[in-house]
Amino acid sequence: MAYSKEDVKRVVDEFQAKRKRVWDERDAHVAEIRTMLPAAYELETEINRAGPRMYEAALRGEGEAAFEKIKEKTVENTEKLRALLKENGYPENYLDVNYECALCSDTGYCGIEMCSCMKEALAKAGFESSGLSNLARTQSFETFDLSFYEGRDRERIAKNVQLLRDFAENFDSKIGCNWLLFGATGLGKTHLSTSVAATVINSGHSVVYESVGQVISVYEEKRFGGNYASERDRKYTECELLIIDDLGTEVTNQFTISCLYSLINERIVKNLSTIINTNLGQGEIRERYTDRIASRLFGEYMPLGFSGRDVRQQKIERQFG
Ligand SMILES: [Zn+2]
Incomplete structure (x- = not known):
């Protein structure tokens, strides 16, 4: 706790x-x-x-x-x-x-x-400060629907669900675990990582869930001064679980790469758990980020691949088809 x-x-x-x-x-x-x-x-x-x-x-x-x-x-x-x-x-x-x-x-x-009322209030405060949207609170492992996946895709996704669920339900802030969720959009990466976030928050741990763009903008504010900003980036290096969504959608330059490298590295050194979601493949990660970041991600993160047909598209088809 x-x-x-x-x-x-x-x-x-x-x-x-x-x-x-x-x-x-x-x-x-x-x-x-x-x-x-x-x-x-x-x-x-x-x-x-x-x-x-x-x-x-x-x-x-x-x-x-x-x-x-x-x-x-x-x-x-x-x-x-x-x-x-x-x-x-x-x-x-x-x-x-x-x-x-x-x-x-x-x-x-x-x-x-x-008292249970204070535990509830703390969990609610945890949700509010985690950056998770209200909508995300309704996403859970229970509402994750494997029927949208077929054959080997389904086997793979089912395994991912099981691994992440185990990790979330037995979350231990003293054991750093890092996960790299990769694959095209609409395959459940966000749904699963918000389910992890919700489970971990409910067990009383501090979680920050933000898109890579939000993270970078906090470091940019800090770079251009302001004490307020210098306080705001502490959450990324102190929270017990950090989830960075959409890696690869940010404008990449030397500054953003060096921010990401120090953040990823500091969390590894501190033995703090991190989840990164990305649409990029291995080759693209190597190409886009330096070898330093790539070797951290491939060496210290457990890769979980997502494959199949866009679930959002399938939902639309089921509704209107
Ligand atoms: Zn009470």
Whole structure:
């Protein structure tokens, strides 16, 4: 588990704001009742005194009987208060603190265990900061349809699915695994890599999913100055899984090649996992990028080939054919 620091900060801030919001709302209700329904306000004040009364009783050395009496009185007062509120057209729980999560009272923790609501919020934050589109959230290994592939293509793709699924479901940030997904467009590379991303994010790891063009533009911003930009490129070298989509679609020049080389190299040195999708073949990769990059990709990445007929085209045919 390693949520990114930024995501954790954002979620913790959200939870604090949420708690403040429900308490502010409750305080406003109490203030309103104080003017509009003084009898209810008195009951509420009485209920709130139960805690201090118990404490005083304990200090005086009074026993169980005294505690029971205070508890009984509080239950009675609470019932009276609810009835009174209802009679006067207010919701029964108008003076309660209405937390969104009853399990953790919006603290995000149940004892020392993280509450399921906070885990969910962190996964959501992970999706938002990963760069994955909303659409991609619906893509999963389950929705990957092998019936679009035939014969040897199907065997090959089925093997790719199995390998990537194993990798995603048993993701270990201490074991660097690199995958090069190559083949023509429309053969499922994006679908499979977003499925990997979603699975890994849901198990609490930091993932960045971006096209090569987006990655390069961040490095370009950095090159032309700006502190903001210098922070933004850190995610590429720090996230536990980086997925670079569409390698080969960017404008290639010395600058972009050197950015890509240092990024690919740094992640290998740090033992961090990376997936690269490309429409280029081996020869094209060698030709387009330097030998340094080619030898990294062919030496350190597991190549997974994608073949068959364009799935998007087939979907259109199935729908209209
Ligand atoms: Zn909770």
